[in-house]
Amino acid sequence: SSSSSMANLPRVLMVAEKPSIALSIASVLSHGQMSTRRGSTEVHEFDGMFRGFKAHYRVTSVIGHVFSVDFPEKYQNWATIDPQDLFDAPILKKESNPKAHICRHLSNEARGCSYMVLWLDCDLIESTGFDMKDSKRKVYRARFSSVTEKDISKAMDNLVEPNRDEALAVDARQEIDLKVGVAFSRFQTSYFQGKYQNLDCRVISYGPCQTPTLGFCVQRYMHINTFKPEKFWALRPYIIKDGYELQLEWERRRLFDLEAATVFQKLVVEGRTAKVMDVSEKQEVKGRPAGLNTVASSALGFGPQTAMHLAERLYTQGFISYPRTESTAYPSSFDFTDTLRAQVSNPIWGGYVQRLLSDGFHKPKSGTDAGDHPPITPMRAATEVMVGGDAWRLYQYVCQHFIGTVSPNCKYIRTKVELSIGGETFHCTGQRVTEKGFTAIMPWSAVDEKKLPSFLKGERIEVIRVELYEGNTAPPDYLTESELISLMEKHGIGTDASIPVHINNIGERNYVQVQAGRKLVPTALGITLIRGYQCIDPDLCLPDIRSFIEQQITLVAKGQADHSHVVQHVIQQFRRKFSYFVQQIEHMDALFEAQFSPLADSGRALSKCGKCLRYMKHITAVPPRLFCGTCEEVYYLPQKGTIKLYKELTCPLDNFELVIYSVPGPEGKSFPLCPYCYNSPPFEGIDTLFGASKTPNAPAKTKTGSGMPCSLCPHPTCQHSVRNQGVCACPECEGTLVLDPVSFPKWKLNCNLCSCIVLLPEGAHRIATTSNRCPECDSAIIEIDFNKKTTPLENGATLHQGCVLCDELLLSLVEFLKRKSKELIKKMEKAVHSSTTSGPAVPGEATKTGTSIIDTAASAVQSFA
């Protein structure tokens, strides 16, 4: 398209739900003649006809849902907000992925456009600057059921008005799910957390999808547990024919009455010979499969989540078609020949495909068209080297399944021989495959062959013995992942994309465990939770809870009910359920009490509580924590290290006794923390500070947990705070190097954010920070009391004061771990330089962008003191 035409033609902006669909739409409408430029998402441009006149098109997309909801900041505090109040809380709509700048992108692209066509049902008209009431800039909605040329063109010829109701329905679901889920989750978590020692969880969540999902697993567990096996008996006569010993099946299968079975056994034994009453042969057909939809988990032994992940990767690399689809029916226009041709080069099935192409392949069995995407098919040839291990297995499966769908049916002959012994009827069957068909390429669906000697009608055969088999009825097994998926689909729990997420969730939360064969076995916690709901309000864990929400929302989507009316109605129902649940929680607690050991009975007294001044118990089980039995409060501790009392020192802010946390090993470190401050950082803005350090892979996250140890505390006078133990800026991050107070004799400085460590002179009797600052770089001056035998000072002197960065003697004695010292010294010099130029009040802020946070915190301390 020329730039001159672009300027003159009316512009049409088209927005699809994801980049791949924008590409397909543009390719179809421009016949591949479009230009593409990058942006937040790609924009494809071309000239074409729009509603009877020539127009310039811009086709772009969003990436999934543009908006999601959450509570305002004030409602994020678990300690101050009563979960009940969440039902009446306002909610905020935010861009789901602010970094992607989708709103900005759309409003930019919408500029200068006279028309907009939405290929999605989301509520984003406002963010484009378009207005539904503006008659000059019209907004349309394109409805399409598959991403095919035919459907796309049809949608363009039948544009409709955008449907606000559908967007409102999405909003309604978001608000309901948020309020219900968060209110119940916070209440349960706060109530049970820290109450029992062997209760291993960080959060006890509730959700209208995840909880019924768990409900299915527990229901099966209960079925198994309450199963009473029953004895049964079956007659098993044996005959010998053409040298084969054959066991015959009884027409009555089994009896639950031993006496009756014994009577029949006597009859049959006395019958002595089996008379062949009938020999029948029947041609049977096992039909080729329909197209492959969302990858079945059990087929390959990956979890559904992993399978989807691999499939997603294969899709983005162009090896298979879009893997998230419910449809098993191919569009009529689907080009099977091309898809097959791409597979002729395959060393394993290439020959088979070649024969299919030359002998003529079959159309797949007609499946169901869910109106989303075509079934999953291979797009281009791949080798194991190109895609690698597990993805390769999945790719093979997709290919074999696809080739299977266009292969002939499998044919086999089923023989049934009916025999009579002493008036009782028995039979035996055999199976013989005559045409493998698709099972040749899909060996996992092969028909079992069972050879049978030939029998003649009327023939008599001697019965060699008659067994009276005694068996027990057996309980069903635990739910498998694929059974669970079917149950969820059947009850409308989750969507094809979210089902694996819910299953994953109940595993991560420790409600179920995945055992061999991908069986889901509920844990004590999972079972206790469901039993609890069952005795307080069974609705809470039944699938109907989801159907109820979905059905109410459908009313909004169809315009049959008002959005806010429906939301209010549903929220009101849950508000009542919630308050009843809160009122009755002791019933659930009774079950917890029976299952878990109360915390008060366990743990060793470690440090004193600042509130009641009694000893708190240290629970080492995950998650490690301190429990005050008097106040019934729990204080979490960092994981993966040891906790000891720190010299009975106390925190000046809250009077709690300090503990010292240590990670063992040569690169380990120690720092003191106040149990109270660690859990509730006392200074404004401190959360933000940690938020900043909580970037993925930041060592601070795993080493310090999410709380505030003394090494991060800006208290101006406490001797343990970063203000008094901090020495200088960390050369590797924005943190501060803090003196490790218990590192004698291997003295060191540890960064309070990252894993950087600086070794100080070993063996010194004492090393301490002083209140003096280096005039050169503002680092804290440290004082060292050297060992008499190893002192580097002249005349056997042992006391020395200096700056780690500027004092020549100290600089020669310190050692930086991990990096080459030259590089580090350069970095240190840089740090020194910037710290002298900006002149910060607290060491370590030199390179920090969020400096003001500490200042705010520091002033807060001053006013506090």
Place this chain on the structure above:
DNA sequence: GCAAGGTC
């Protein structure tokens, strides 16, 4: 730390 729903 909390839901479910999209898709990267």
